[in-house]
Amino acid sequence: MLWLSLAVATAQTRTLTGTILAAEEGPLPGANVVVKGSTTGTTTDNQGKFTLKIPAENVTLIISSIGFLTEEIAVGNRSTLDLTLKTDVKSLAEVVVTAFGVEKEVKSLGYGVQEIKGTALTEARSSNVVNALSGKVAGLRVSSNGGPGSGSTIQIRGASSVSGNNQPLIVVDGVPIQQSFDKTYGSGISEVNPDNIKEMSVLKGPNAAALYGSRAANGVILITTKNGAGTKGIGVEINSNVTFERPWIKPKFQNTYGGGNGYRTWYNDGWSGAITDPLEVQQYQAAYGKSAPLTGTEGTDESWGGPMDGRLVRHWWSGKEVAPLTPNPNNWEDFWQTGQTVTNSVAVSGGNDKGSFRLSVGRMDQKGLVYFNDFYRNNFKFNSAYNFTPKFSATVSAEYIKSGGNRSYTSGQEFIWSHRQTDWTKLRNWRDYTSVHIQRALPGKPADSDPPNWQHTFFTNPFYSSEMLPSNNEKDRLVGNIALNYKIFPFLTLMARSGTDVWTDTRISVTNFERVRNGNRTPGAFTEEVLRRQETNHDAILTFNKAINADFATNIQVGAISRTNYYKRNYLGVGELVVDGLYNASNANPSRNTAQSAIEKSQVNSVFGALEVSYKNALFLNATARNDWSSTLPADNRSYFYPSISGSAVITDLLNLQSNVISFGKVRASWAQVGNDALPYQLLQTFRAGTSWAGSTPEFYENTQIANSTLRPEITTGTELGLDVRFLKGRIGLDVTYYNQVSRDQILAVEISKASGYNSRVLNAGKISNKGLEVVLTGTPVKTATGFSWETTLNFSRNRNKVLELAEGLLTYTLATRQGLITEARVGQPYGSFFGTGFEHAPDGQRIYNANGLPVVSTTPRTLGNVQPKWTGGWLNSLTFRGFSVSALVDVKWGGDFFDEGTGTARWTGQYEETAIGREEGVIGKGVYNAGTAEAPNYVPNTVIVPAKTLIAYNNPRSYHEASIYDGSYVKLREATIGYQLPAGFLNRIKIRSAKVSIVGRNLLMLFKNTTHVDPEVDRFGANQQGFAYGELPSSRSIGANLNLSF
16 A cells, blocks of 8 residues: 555656746746645755656746745646746845845845945945945944055944944855954955955844854944856956055145244254354355354254245255255145056856856055055955755855055154155155265264255154165965755755864064164164964854745754864064164074064854744744853853844735835834953963063063953843835835944953052943934936936934943043043043043133133143044935946045044144244234133133244144044045946957946045045044044045956
8 A cells, every 4th residue: 555655646746847047147046946835845056946846737836036026837737947037126125145144035134234236346446345335334434544455443333342342243255254453454354355245244233143143243244255156157257447546635734934943944964953164154144144043953843944935045955055945835745656556356157057166366456655655465266166966065165365565654744743845856866865965973973874854853764764664564364164055855954164264464574774863873673573363163054944834934043153263473573683684583683682472262152043933924023042152251151142033024015005106114123132252361360471681581470450250241232123115116215223232241451550560450341322323215216218227325324322331430441542632431421532631611612812812721631522423424326328327425424523633733833824824923812811700701802912833832732632623524425437338239249248447436525524634534543542643644536447347
């Protein structure tokens, strides 16, 4: 009877094979093919193919995939079925990549996610791909110093940690990569080649990223790279991009008075030495009269010197001769070279019914604005997927990155401490003036031997420093993973994956050259540092995906992860070279060497689970749970658990409300917790090595930070509510998100009395909240039958941050200090408040002056501003007509202060145009004078005339911090492109599949700013020390071209 039953069953079934395609995209992997009215079904493989046992007669298949219209197909007597699914325009079921690379429909998510396609990153590109996200993602802020190969600070929805990492986790093809901020050398995402990116998904906050565990409290940026899937045969893609950049925002200089002081400008010996030579005395007095002090003025690095009226004076380049003292109004432009970035990428991809691959090679060469500053990056990327059997498949993703460069000089402070008459072209050609340049020669000491410069008291010729004091690095990085997938049943899949990110960076910086300054010899010196860092993740995930019945479906994931981190640093500082110019440790005086070494190791083991239940593909409930065990926490607190729950309801589907006006409507809500552990070695007291002398036995000292063996994990709790509505069949879309996040039990090193013998103590002692609103408005205002289309996206984000608690008895926590000004976390105020010395103000805000006509300085420090912006936003417009396309992005940051020490100093030293006013006749400070009493004030306009230099001195940022606090608002035309897609008919005749050429630009227009002299988008220190500016490289405007070909 058993054999008879089997025979009957066999006679009643047959095998159906086929291929499911995506409209305009090729094979569609992961599509569901289900026999209607049953639970029999399968999913397509990486090439869109499927094989299914079906009943012999009267079969209808339901074929569905995320983001496409569901089709019901009567099979009839066919043995093969090929079908192309159309994009689901009605429900706009976009697909985004979420945690662990799982693709989900936007409508099923209970939290906010934004996706950026790779094509949006490759035309008007930045050398650091994350900079291209500015203005495109609501709630995401990027700040960078802009130097070759430099890093960027990324924040999503504000700062959540008082002293820890506030940057999101970066994941590339399932591999977390290290994103620790490094202003000079870059890190993590800055080494990704944008030509390899298929898409980026920005998971905002703990609600979206809970499954990623302890590093996901600040969100996650998921990068999915191109893998060759869908390629027919062999395909070749070539992209070439070249841009040229020039300094953008020029300070407004004064060109009336030269360098020096006392209305005198005179070069003597580089140190403002006494003028004693009879010829020089005669020349000097001819210019300034016999009553002027007989000293040079070049040792004063300010511009309070003589009028640049053509009088004859000695310059650094004129030797014993005199030459006219005249302005050099274009010397700022002359200082910089034209930067250039050239990027070329070639990719070969292919596929068949068994698998696919993509192999790419990319090279970027960048020349900075500063002479001798450069950077290069080589990317070698390989992705592959292969189906060994219908059940067993594997994917491999690997990338080797070789990068390096010279960042010898990255300062712009030559125009803060300067002589306005300086001719930088002559200084760049300093070798031409070595024979005439005069330097100090003190009796009984060797003559000075500095390279020619406009002075020698404080500064070395910057062009000499750029050339002769290189700061080079060479970095090797390998990022990759291999994943094995086994389909146990059609509804049950096991994935095992192992990935690593490992890099080694060797940095050699020449810090001094052998020379004589002021009669004293200084030796050559250099440092060599070798860094190695590795993160390895092993994870296994079991996925159950099955329809319970016609209405209900479920998806369940359970998994385990093991993560290990390793860091090693070896450092050698050579304080004295035996032979100058030979940078080798064996060429050193051992007694002047400094050696340092450090090793850190940590491990986190985790288990997690995720459940999704859907009803009629319109109502979704998601829950996750994760437990971590961290080696950096004490045994009693090592294990920490955090859950999340979210839900979404597509109201238009549930209530059948679709119409020509409202085509889609969804509400969503979520609640989540995410834990975070401590840095390594904070549980037990550690020791630090002292400096050994001349080979003596090294000494070790107890660390001045008291460890804490009872640390608890940090916990971030987030609540999120959202609304997603689409109108006019998707022509208009509105997405609104409200979020409230609170991070507690912050792990801080709290300052304690130094009388204890220690400086700080590690505690769980902080609580910060972030509340905010994000709005994304999308639309296609115009779309005609003739091929013209206008698409627009407007995003807005407003975050309100507040420090709720610190340690018991502690009201402030210092984040950074500069010239006595403090940025701090202060209870009751937003994170990043400025605290320092200010001026007294009348009730209407005007500055108060005393009877001498000088500003009244507050007797106690106070809060002067905050780095947090009031809101940020962006407006992207794209116009297309047949083969032509135009796009433009406006980027907005409104509010948020910064301490511009550079502007304050340049005013104090007489560089900027406002300092030239009233130097002879005096000036009156703008403000009021209290003509009454303290008890009964009577404020009247200030009318007291004071010397200009005396009043301008109140801009000195070292003493009067308020004068250098500026509004950081800006509105920029961030990027623009004009492109042309060549006609397909023409390309087919020359065997080219597609070709597009574009004119591209970044930082093209400053539409609004509240600063006079600088671009307010500046970041000197980065990370948690934002809001400082002092002599950074100027922002730059870049213009170039992009060519994309595919065969």
